[in-house]
Amino acid sequence: MAMASANRNLVLLCKMLRNKSILFGLIVISALALMAVLADRLMPHDPLKIDLEKRLQPPSSEHLLGADSLGRDILSRIILGSRVSLGIALGVVLLSLTVGIILGTFSGYFMGSWLDEAVMRVMDILMVFPGVLLAMVLLGVTGPGFLNLTIAIGVASIAPFTRVVRGAVISVKENMYVEAARAVGESTQSIILRTILPNALAPILTYATLRMGVAVLYASTLSFLGLGIQPPNPEWGIMVSDGREFLRVAPHVSTFPGLVISMAVLGFNILGDGLNDFFNPRVRERRG
């Protein structure tokens, strides 16, 4: 029986990889993840080492992507920065996903009740503020730093997650098999955990993937504005900010980290699109 489900998952994985978007997205994200994990081994130079002689040097054989305003190796800083960005993305999604699933599930299952109304009104209020602004306000209160940044962006992401989870739960709830579970005597708790959530996973996972890209963008933006990761820690957003003054003479300082941010977000978005298409049976039919 366990073999059957392991087999089934393998078959599912193979089918997924045939989807070009999913494949591309996974390749990009895996590359970045590898970078983050093996950062220590991949970095050609010490990312914090200042070498004023090499200031603003364009790409060369020594510094493959050039050096920044303090002579630090951009490539090494990008590699180490991946750890920060992906780490934040992961933390943000874990936080907002957990809270979003709890709130969204109750809200969706008890659709129309006072609980649902209360939760949705709170989410409506939260969503009045643009995400970055909300995070900025929170950071203003807590101060900068990796953990605070993660929590701030996480909180800003709770509302959209809750709505997506609620929508998914409501749509799964419409199915006859949920009614069948009730008719057979399943408790509400059991119905939610065993019947509704596993079937609602697809849209939730897709959205989580897209949100990771958003989280990377938020982190970079906030650090760019000086509210997130503080120097000298390498972070892609700060690196773009550092290179602002030198855009005309040494564009590479901002450009390369900027490109990496774009690639990361693109990777998550394309993966998310691919997952969305993959799970949508009608799109699958048309292509087949």
Added chain:
Amino acid sequence: MTLQADIVLCVKDLRKHFKVESPKRAIVRAVDGVSFEVKRGQTFGIVGESGCGKTTVARVVLRLEEPTSGSGIFDGQEIFKLGKSELKPLRRKMQIVFQDPYGSLNPRQTVIDSVKRPMMIHGVTSGGQETERKALELLSIVGLNPDQGSRYPHELSGGQRQRVAVARALSLNPQLIFLDEPTSALDVSVQAQVLNMLRDLQTKFNLTYVFISHNLSLIRFMSHMLAVMYLGKLVEVGPTENIFQTPHHPYTHALLSAIAIPDPGVSKGRPILSGEVPSPINIPAGCAFHPRCPYVTEECKGEVPPLVEIDKRQYSACILRDRRYRLDLYKRLIVPT
């Protein structure tokens, strides 16, 4: 109130009203005063067109919806007075097979898990092994290969999925099984297999069914007793054969005349019932059928006619009680007797 030992379910004056938002504060009387009895070992058929309330009756008795009023005695208990916590033991005794084989099974559960789940919830077996054994036995009772147990619903055909649904319903040895249009989504050849299986199981295990359908041919094949519903009320109740031979209520006549009979020898010309089923928000006064009834009189527009016994165990809600006709389905004639 004494209850005969062989009556499994006795429903009295069941009502289910829904409030709707638009038009302003209107009420949909989905079920409006339904009473019937189901004898053990028999099939009680409920027939009617869309919107008549037949599925709602099942859902209310199963307590998947709460009744607006009425009483239901099931296995000696007043089921509409049970609190939420007392519902679980009720579920053991009453089960349902839904219409849609493609939606009534959890897509993430294997077939055998779907069949095991009810037993596990109610703790009716002594442990995992016995549950597995019973589940496999149930699968073969409904004509499925035991090794299809590890399959997922989307790997099975519609007919096979319905068999799984039946196995699931049987797993708790319920006293009563509701069959809500169990074969309308299936091909006719598969339908025949599933219906034969249901009847065989009924004989073998002395099962009691409530069979809900809009298809009169199926109802004739499956049920011993029949109730015809129109706009939330029963218009005729009685032994199936009696109703098919001598239907009394004009709506029953109309339903029977309207069937497209698969026999070219049957006369094609027949009176066709005109008009549409009115919206359940605006149920006509008096007899709800009067706007469409070919025999309508002034009296029909006054009070709602009650179900009255017009013949041996045959009840009809038409006030023209003395009218006696015999329906010849073949010649499509209504012949006075």
Added chain:
Amino acid sequence: MLLEISDLRLVFHTPQGIVHALNGVNLTLEKGKVLGIVGETGCGKSVTGLSIMRLVPCPPGRYVSGEVLFEGNDLLKLPITEIRDLRGREIAMIFQDPMTSLNPVLSAGDQVAEAMQLHQHIGRREAIMKAVELFENVKMPDSQEMTLRYPHQLSGGMQQRVMIAMALSCKPKLLIADEATSALDVTIQAQVLSLMRELKNKTGLTLLLITHDMGVVAEMCDDVAVMYAGSVVESGELSEIFNKPLHPYTRGLLDCIPKPHVKEEKLPTIGGSVIDLINLPSGCAFEPRCAESQDICRKEPPTEALVGRSHRVRCFLNSGN
């Protein structure tokens, strides 16, 4: 002969493999008659209807061979512009679920008028007036008022009448009805079928009814074609098919339907389940389920034989007759 389909073969290329949807379909339909194509899921009856209107998406579909002759012209070979002109004007089609076939944001009157404005080049006002007339022809009460209603304000039976009105607005020669009454209540189905019969008698319309319901066939059709696994296994006049069915599938199909006018104890069934169109056997497609199969049935597919005036069967059991 209004419509003649010969040896039509259609496949679909899917990731799971090649689906052999139509495997040599032969049909004829005389002007003014009603032909019923009957069969179960996957037999190809709907695809045949769609093929006549060239509504099958190609790709993934591909016509391997065969012709669809409408008044002598092969519809499969006509350019798409001519087909579009044909659709609605010469051949019209109505489907099972009128709710999804009707545009929810246009009133019923506008939708019917649209078709006429397109094909008959008349102005909107004139078209709406004609729409009211059409609604009267399809027995809609308050036809003037009905033209203003939107689809969601109409019942299933009314929606189907709108569809019929739309279909007949340009006075087509052929009306294809694909399970047009399957989603309707029994009494409403009787009304709509009676309407269709009346319209046919009044205007000389030719009807092609695609259905799984043998009762509808018995009520409405002059001729019947029984399909299984993409080919016509038996065809002929109504009385021949019902009273003297020759193909085991036809017999099985007729036997397994519960009949409302007789009391039955047990329903005879056809064993097995519907065939997989990707892996068709090399012999007769029905053989795996056939109780009377012989060796030859496994080896080669049977050819069509004429047995009687217009009664054709595709079965080795009958080739000797």
